[in-house]
Amino acid sequence: MLLRLAWRxxxxxxxxxxxxxxxxxxxxxxxxxYAALMQGSHRTMLHSNLxxxxxxxxxxxxxxxxEGGSEHLIFGAAHWVDLLRRTPEVTAVSARLETxxxxxxxxxxxxVVLTGVDFSAEADLSALxxxxxxxxYASEGLCLYVGSDLARKLEVGLxxxxxxxxxxxxxGFVAExxxxxxxxxxxxxxxxxxxxxxxxxxxDTLFRTHDTASVIAVALDDPLHAEAIGARIAPLLEPHLxxxxxxxxxxDLLQMLSLDKIFGYVSLxxxxxxxxFVVMIYSFINVSSRIKTFGMLRSIGMRQRQIDIVLLLETxxxxxxxxxxAAPLGGFLAAWFELHPIxxxxxxxxxxxxxxxxxxxxxxxxxxxxxxxxxxxxLLNLLSILYPIGYLRRFSPTExxxxx
Amino acid sequence: MIRLCRVNKRFYPxxxxxxxxxxxxxxxxxxxxxxxxxxxxxxxxxxLLNAIGLLDSISSGEIWLDERLISALGEHEKSDxxxxxxxxxxxxxxxxxxLSARExxxxxxQLRGFKPQQIEARVAEVAQMLQIxxxxxxxxxxxxxxxQQRVAVARAVAAKPSVILAxxxxxxxxxxxxxxxxxxxxxxxxxxxxxxxxxxxxxxxxNAAKRIIRLxxxxxx
Numbered sequence: 001m002l003l004r005l006a007w008r009x010x011x012x013x014x015x016x017x018x019x020x021x022x023x024x025x026x027x028x029x030x031x032x033x034y035a036a037l038m039q040g041s042h043r044t045m046l047h048s049n050l051x052x053x054x055x056x057x058x059x060x061x062x063x064x065x066x067e068g069g070s071e072h073l074i075f076g077a078a079h080w081v082d083l084l085r086r087t088p089e090v091t092a093v094s095a096r097l098e099t100x101x102x103x104x105x106x107x108x109x110x111x112v113v114l115t116g117v118d119f120s121a122e123a124d125l126s127a128l129x130x131x132x133x134x135x136x137y138a139s140e141g142l143c144l145y146v147g148s149d150l151a152r153k154l155e156v157g158l159x160x161x162x163x164x165x166x167x168x169x170x171x172g173f174v175a176e177x178x179x180x181x182x183x184x185x186x187x188x189x190x191x192x193x194x195x196x197x198x199x200x201x202x203x204d205t206l207f208r209t210h211d212t213a214s215v216i217a218v219a220l221d222d223p224l225h226a227e228a229i230g231a232r233i234a235p236l237l238e239p240h241l242x243x244x245x246x247x248x249x250x251x252d253l254l255q256m257l258s259l260d261k262i263f264g265y266v267s268l269x270x271x272x273x274x275x276x277f278v279v280m281i282y283s284f285i286n287v288s289s290r291i292k293t294f295g296m297l298r299s300i301g302m303r304q305r306q307i308d309i310v311l312l313l314e315t316x317x318x319x320x321x322x323x324x325x326a327a328p329l330g331g332f333l334a335a336w337f338e339l340h341p342i343x344x345x346x347x348x349x350x351x352x353x354x355x356x357x358x359x360x361x362x363x364x365x366x367x368x369x370x371x372x373x374x375x376x377x378x379l380l381n382l383l384s385i386l387y388p389i390g391y392l393r394r395f396s397p398t399e400x401x402x403x404x
Numbered sequence: 405m406i407r408l409c410r411v412n413k414r415f416y417p418x419x420x421x422x423x424x425x426x427x428x429x430x431x432x433x434x435x436x437x438x439x440x441x442x443x444x445x446x447x448x449x450x451x452l453l454n455a456i457g458l459l460d461s462i463s464s465g466e467i468w469l470d471e472r473l474i475s476a477l478g479e480h481e482k483s484d485x486x487x488x489x490x491x492x493x494x495x496x497x498x499x500x501x502x503l504s505a506r507e508x509x510x511x512x513x514q515l516r517g518f519k520p521q522q523i524e525a526r527v528a529e530v531a532q533m534l535q536i537x538x539x540x541x542x543x544x545x546x547x548x549x550x551x552q553q554r555v556a557v558a559r560a561v562a563a564k565p566s567v568i569l570a571x572x573x574x575x576x577x578x579x580x581x582x583x584x585x586x587x588x589x590x591x592x593x594x595x596x597x598x599x600x601x602x603x604x605x606x607x608x609x610x611n612a613a614k615r616i617i618r619l620x621x622x623x624x625x
Contacts, residue, residue, distance in 0.1 A: 299498075
């Protein structure tokens with residue numbers, strides 16, 4: 001009976017019902033899309049940052065991260081690469097060996113991190129291949145793949161010669177002349193300024209580092225599970241080795257994402273507050289205009305609690321109806337813009353320090369998030385009717401019936 | 405059946421604008437009575453009816469219904485008592501605008517948990533008695549004033565209350581509809597044994613009552 005009364009009220013006061021319905025529908029749609037966009041931008045930032053070079057996990061000697069040094073390398077790297085490749089969530093693995101030295105052209109010189117990599121493995125794991133600006137990506141022999149800002153600093157172009165002197169893991173020195181065969185630009189200034197890559201065969205010949213790695217980088221299908229997967233693999237490792245999740249390797253990124261999340265939540269909070277007060281004011285007007293009817297219902301014997309239930313049911317029906325439309329539509333928009341990202345010209349240039357390497361801003365279709373946002377809107381709507389209910393309770397039946 | 409002992413009602417007590425609306429009312433209404441409360445405007449007719457119907461609290465005194473002190477009940481108990489024992493008819497009809505005449509009549513029976521078949525049969529019965537059976541599916545806005553008031557009476561009597569309290573039920577009706585309504589209420593009183601207590605200052609309506617209770621300045625006279 002209460003449900004029927006609530007339903008009849010909704011149908012009878014069409015204008016008010018439609019306004020509440022549309023308000024809830026628009027709020028839910030906006031919220032779902034905003035959350036999808038925020039989630040999408042975070043995922044893009046994360047994937048961009050991890051995908052450029054770091055990977056989601058890195059296997060290192062547990063003292064290499066803090067101290068570096070040739071005594072803290074991973075020896076017998078092939079075994080660990082094989083172990084990691086057998087892990088189901090792992091999508092790519094690359095063993096790298098880094099050394100620091102001085103590079104010089106005819107005109108300039110500077111410090112460089114020279115890294116021996118398997119270019120084919122890196123193509124699956126990092127953005128090195130995609131970042132090719134000129135020349136070739138994978139080259140054999142004494143050919144270097146140089147960051148664009150490093151090339152500018154050393155004043156070299158394609159096919160120019162670079163001399164390098166640096167330390168080898170056996171504590172000796174290596175000096176060699178290389179040709180610049182490829183130049184890359186990831187957008188990360190520090191990376192593009194300091195890194196140069198050499199194919200592993202040539203690197204191992206020069207530095208005598210066969211089956212050795214300073215870092216084994218690992219890509220996962222979902223980087224957010226890095227810590228859990230790392231913890232699962234950890235017991236299989238030798239005690240001196242440790243798997244570092246990206247959260248430890250890229251603390252700046254983590255802080256930046258946290259900060260962005262906080263701003264996002266503040267915006268959402270303000271959004272919720274606006275929705276709450278708009279719906280509440282509207283509900284208040286809606287209830288105020290019917291005080292006389294509620295007074296009459298109480299006078300003929302309806303309990304105040306039953307009237308409260310009628311009001312809650314009205315809100316519940318309208319909210320569920322609006323959400324039943326808004327959630328699928330919001331989900332569709334989130335899925336559509338995930339596949340066809342919004343292009344914001346210049347965003348990559350402005351936000352390159354955050355790892356944004358593309359002007360495309362995809363959303364993220366996440367059914368759990370859509371359900372969460374819908375539940376929040378429903379909760380807000382139900383909460384927003386509490387004040388009008390409290391206001392209504394102040395009236396005695398006769399006062400309510402006299403209300404104009 | 406209904407007994408009032410030294411009932412007083414003050415509005416805005418202790419303030420300069422205090423109104424002593426009911427003064428030491430001692431009154432008994434017996435079962436099956438058809439009584440009218442009358443008196444000049446502002447004499448306290450509506451206040452007295454509202455006090456008996458537990459729609460307003462009283463400042464002092466006691467109200468008894470069948471040896472039960474009802475003026476001291478809590479809000480829930482008062483609501484339940486109004487639902488189970490009383491029927492109300494208001495001057496302004498006060499029908500639920502979103503419900504049809506049939507649903508308005510059935511409302512209190514539904515609140516009391518009558519079975520659908522019982523409700524259907526009783527609605528048909530009272531609708532026939534009040535000659536509104538052809539208007540049962542109409543919303544209140546589609547009914548004339550007389551029809552709305554008959555629906556209000558039907559709603560009040562449908563659940564077979566012990567007493568009907570009607571505040572100026574004919575005030576908004578023309579003389580024809582007023583006379584018709586009074587005949588119908590009298591018939592309900594006689595056929596169903598329902599106690600009827602109503603207020604009016606219309607002589608024709610007052611004359612239809614079996615007992616006249618006169619009020620002046622909040623006191624019986």
